[in-house]
Amino acid sequence: MIPKKALHTRVPVTIGAMESSSPTTGGSTRREATRQKLYEAAVTLIAEQGFSATTVDEIAERAGVAKGTVYYNFASKSVLFEELLRHGVGLLTASLRQAAEQTARDGGGKVDALDAMIRAGLVFIERYPAFTQLYVAELWRTNRAWQSTLMVVRQQAVAVVEDVLRDGVAAGEFSEEIDVPLTASALVGMVLVAALDWQSFQPERSLDDVHAALSRLLQGRVSGRDRD
Amino acid sequence: MIPKKALHTRVPVTIGAMESSSPTTGGSTRREATRQKLYEAAVTLIAEQGFSATTVDEIAERAGVAKGTVYYNFASKSVLFEELLRHGVGLLTASLRQAAEQTARDGGGKVDALDAMIRAGLVFIERYPAFTQLYVAELWRTNRAWQSTLMVVRQQAVAVVEDVLRDGVAAGEFSEEIDVPLTASALVGMVLVAALDWQSFQPERSLDDVHAALSRLLQGRVSGRDRD
DNA sequence: GTTTTTGCACTGACCAGTCAGTTCAATTGC
DNA sequence: GCAATTGAACTGACTGGTCAGTGCAAAAAC
Incomplete structure (x- = not known):
């Protein structure tokens, strides 16, 4: 018999980036290129x-x-789909974490970290709108084959935000009364929905523009006048 | 071959129950009941x-x-599905609008109106979690038969929030710099995602609890200490 | 010479939608 | 009262089609 399927390597691939310069893909097998094309199509x-x-x-x-x-x-x-999910969320969390770390390195506070993560989220969604769409569509479903994958992967992403919130509370930068998991969810939701609406209904607007609006909301500068 | 066994699940939760003797169309109560059962199942x-x-x-x-x-x-x-969508969002917008009007009648400001709408949103999601789930999953899809229905229905819902924001700006209660459509999206997203996460992952928490957390976020009481 | 891809025919399950026939409940005629 | 009648509501076997997944020989790539 032929040992067909089940030679699945876990290979880091980029989702939408079909083009040049795959940095780590030095040993880019032909196989990997094919998988990449399939991810993109799917x-x-x-x-x-x-x-x-x-x-x-x-x-x-x-x-x-x-x-x-x-x-x-x-x-x-569905295995193809699951690997797609895993990989996409991996990219997102890496990007969020990096944003948070960068502000820390620059001596910014936790509010700055959140702001940087909002931006990182927007950048991600701008680059991979289809993935984001698909992720949101599946996230709260139940009884699906890839549910556990989805849960794990969700927690990874939200945890990054939660960590920043917790650190902020510990550092006295955020109120001790905030509900960390819930606030994290709400923040993620704010960015997610705003960004998807942006992509779907006003794609001509700039990322900076959208970021500014969300920043204002984050910092409670909605109610009350701006100093201007 | 083997006949399917009938099941006797009686689910009292109605997504659009106005079952109390509506003498409207043709009178056919039986038909109405059947449609209702189908909505619930679907x-x-x-x-x-x-x-x-x-x-x-x-x-x-x-x-x-x-x-x-x-x-x-x-x-x-898909017609069944479309009617489901139309009806569900109808309920939601009615509820949001009512919340806004009620605070106005009570002499509350626009911040209070937003807060009341957040609560109304949470109440809705608590009552119809499945509908909410389904709505979110479909909202940003493209190329689907019911896309136009979805757009219309989305705009109705978001418009309620936008109106309150616009009124608030006009009344000097909100900064003139806020981006009304985007902020409305973001607020909706905040509630939506927080509530779905609540239902999915911490269903034991009370609505008041969740509401309080979102309220705090809305009023920018996250960064900076609470008074009290 | 090994790995990967191709092309394509095939199967078995599954599913949206149909339709001829049955049941229900209300109305009519007696 | 109580059949007979009628139309609306409902039933479920059936049809025509679709699709995930298979099998395999031959070609291409490496």
């Missing part, structure tokens, strides 16, 4: 239509690859 | 699995009704 299609409504044939066609190749590279349609 | 299943992954057979079975009945009552699976 992420868009699933974001638009949902997982179930997207067929493997479509994914293969969009990726410019034969259907058999999909199954040579992934055990199943 | 909303849960679609929230859990997504539209495409939910079969009409499942919906019928959960509603305790034959498949043909679904098609007797609705032109198609």
Whole structure:
């Protein structure tokens, strides 16, 4: 018999970045390139239509690859999807964490860290809108095959925000009365929804513009006048 | 071969119950009850699995009704879904608007109105978590049959928040610099995501609790100490 | 010469939608 | 009262189609 499927390497790949300069992909196998193309095709299609409504044939066609190749590279349609999820959220958390660390290094306070993370979130969503869409669509579903993957991955992302909040409380920068997990959720939601609306309905606006509006909201400069 | 067993689940939760003897159309109470059962079944299943992954057979079975009945009552699976959407968002906007009007009547300011709307949003999500889930999952998708319905319905809901923000700016209660549509999105997102996380991951917490946390965030009492 | 991809035919399950027939409940005629 | 009648509501087996996943020989890439 042929030992087909199940030779799955966990390889770091970039989601939407089809283009040049893959930094770490030095040993970029042909296989990896194919997987990359499949990720890209799948992420868009699933974001638009949902997982179930997207067929493997479509994914293969969009990726410019034969259907058999999909199954040579992934055990199943949902495994492909799960790896997509894992990888995408990995990128996001890395980016959030880096933003937080950078402000710390620059001597900024925790409010600055949150602000930097908002920006990092916006940058991510601007770069990978389809992934974000798809992630939001799946996040609160229950009874799905990849539920546990999703939970793990969600917690990783939210934890970054929670950590900053907790540090801020410890440092006396935030009120001790704040509810850390809930506030973290709310902040994530604020950015997520605002950004998705931005991408969907006002894509012509600049990131700085959107960031400024959210910053203002974060710092409670909505009620009360601005000093100007 | 084997006939499906009928099930006798009686779910009292109504997404749009105005069942008390509405003598309106044609009088057919029986039909109305059937439609209601179908809504209830569909909303849960679609929230859990997504539209495409939910079969009409499942919906019928959960509603305790034959498949043909679904098609007797609705032109198609997606029409059923669209009507569900329209109705659910209708309930939400009505509730938001009422909250805003009530505070106005009570002589509250626009901040109070926003706060009341946050609460109304939470109450809605607590009562109809499945609907909320499903709504969020579909909202930013593109290329779906019910896209236009969704857009209309989204705008209705967000507009209520936008109106309050605009009034607040006009009344000098909010900074003139706020970006009304974006801030409205962000606020909606804050409540939506916080509430869904609450329902999914900490359902034991009280609504008041969650409301308090979001209130604090809204009023910028996160950074800086609380008085008291 | 090994790994990866291709092309394509095939299967078995599943599913949206249909339709001829059945039940229900209200009304009519007696 | 109580059949007979009627139309609305409901039923479920059936159809035509779709799709995930398979199998495999041959070609291409490395």
